[in-house]
Amino acid sequence: MTYKISEGGFYGEYGGAYIPEMLWRNIEELRTRYMDIIQDESFQRRFYSLLKDFAGRPTPLYFASRLSAQYGARIYLKREDLCHTGAHKINNTIGQILLAQKLGKTRIIAETGAGQHGVATATVCALMGMPCTVYMGKTDVERQQPNVARMKLLGAEVIPVTSGNATLKDATNEALRHWIAHPLDTHYIIGSVVGPHPFPDMVARFQSVISAEIRQQLTEKEGNPYPDYVVACVGGGSNAAGAFYHFLDDEHVQLIGVEAAGKGLQSGHAAATLALGKPGVLHGCKTLVMQTADGQITEPYSVSAGLDYPGVGPLHAHLFATGRAKFMSATDEEALRAGLEVSRTEGIIPALETAHAFAILPKLNLSKDDVVVINLSGRGDKDLQAYNQLI
């Protein structure tokens, strides 16, 4: 069984590039050039030096002693929240902006849900002196104000999107429409392992630094690189893809993705695409999609804006289909409580997205020798309003 992308851009039956002809040249350019560019030695040097000196990598792998005692296992936290801008998203935006420069692009566009990817994109655009436009659903603009302010401070233009339900799906539509109209000078920095090939593979490669570091750090701390579990939340699936990547072929490592169950998996207000979706095409890729019987995409719901997406990366659809990874879900309430618990037992306020990953700990039936790595994908400063309801 392979979990790597095929020549044609598929993971099993998922992936591909289902795009209108207007995007063909851009996607074809990326497809034919991305591997050569990112494997080039000078690119690698530039990428890793920015990850180190600008983003602050490697991020610590922290042994969470009080959580470990509570759950009777050896729990480690991969501290992506300590990355510059407060989430794993910057790993991808550094990679993509360097790639955009190699392609000779002069403008950057991006979509964002929680605003973390928007901030990470605005940040690298400021770093490189490139103009940046971020599409963000109007609903998300309202519920993620601090990140909107950060993007503006960094010099980005934030365009509130009012079409559809005015959330992440609609912001992605609008970014794609803009790209169709500006194919020559613009690169679209997509924020997760979604979209037409080669985006899912490219973003996974940029994020794979997370699992490369975990292997090395676990070897130092536990004497071998293999945890029993790797746990990550899944929206589009980029932090999970990064945390799983270098363990995909180590079948004894259990990979667990956690989706957002919103008000309950069967409540009609959830964003758990793998649990609820059917095969379909969204934003240029074949994957599992939340939709009606007639093929209309349905609006997902989660308290967490970063998990509020009706599709999922094709890699995860494949891991789900093959059983290589197990996918669970957590409700709004479970996630909020887990976030509060981690704040008080470890002194770390996780992003609401990340809090979903912590929420499944009680369901894992851990034993005391189990080594668990939780990918702490981001910090929770942006979510204080939601957490405030609990205190």
Add this chain to the structure above:
Amino acid sequence: MNRIDKLFQRREKNILSVFYTAGFPGLNDTVTIARHLEAAGADMIEIGIPFSDPIADGPVIQRSNNRAIANGMTLKLLLDQVKQIRQTVTMPLLLMGYLNPVLQYGVEKFFTDAAEAGADGLILPDLPPEEFELKYRKKAMQAGIHVVFLVTPSSADERIRLLDSLSGGFLYAVSLSGVTGTRTSFTTEQDEFLKRLQKLKLKNPVLAGFGISNSESFHAACRLANGAIVGSAFISLLENSHNLQAQIEGFIHNLRSLPVPEGK
């Protein structure tokens, strides 16, 4: 013989094809509009299958899609409406839409059912040509339905030849960079692109679409292509309609009449 082929056999110039969204403005207007368009002198119709996330469309077509879905429009219902249209309407009819609703219906079943209902062609802009060739081309041929591909100014010549070889009936020239409904006048970019297509000596007739909104842009396109497709401008008219028949008649008449030369 396929009605699209018959049309181009009969006439090679000034073909006017009109695009509109199924189930808009009212659920059953799909049928009425087709009848009025034929009576008013359109040559061909393309009926859009509504989709929640039309990434290649501007605000006008987005709105019509949302409204059609809210009206209860489905692909199954559309096929029933096509049958009704075919009771009186004889001009070529194509269905155009994004892949996902068609995938849920079943691509092969859709080819058969659409042909049976009376459609002559399909346009599925996000169906990759390679996948069409591999998986579906035979089925389309068996069903006797044409699948029309899009070409754009950013398509390389080699790519255009591939799309032309797979395309049936005609080739849809998206003659500018952008989503639907964003431009109003014919630009040099469009002019150059259509000239480039002429030089490639393609097997299919070419219809120009996107940004054709009035008699000036229609005739400009017709000078370099076999005809043109009007979409957003027509849907805008339907958005504010009070008398469909009279308005559609007026719209087609205006589009066909030669524009007044500048300065007169």
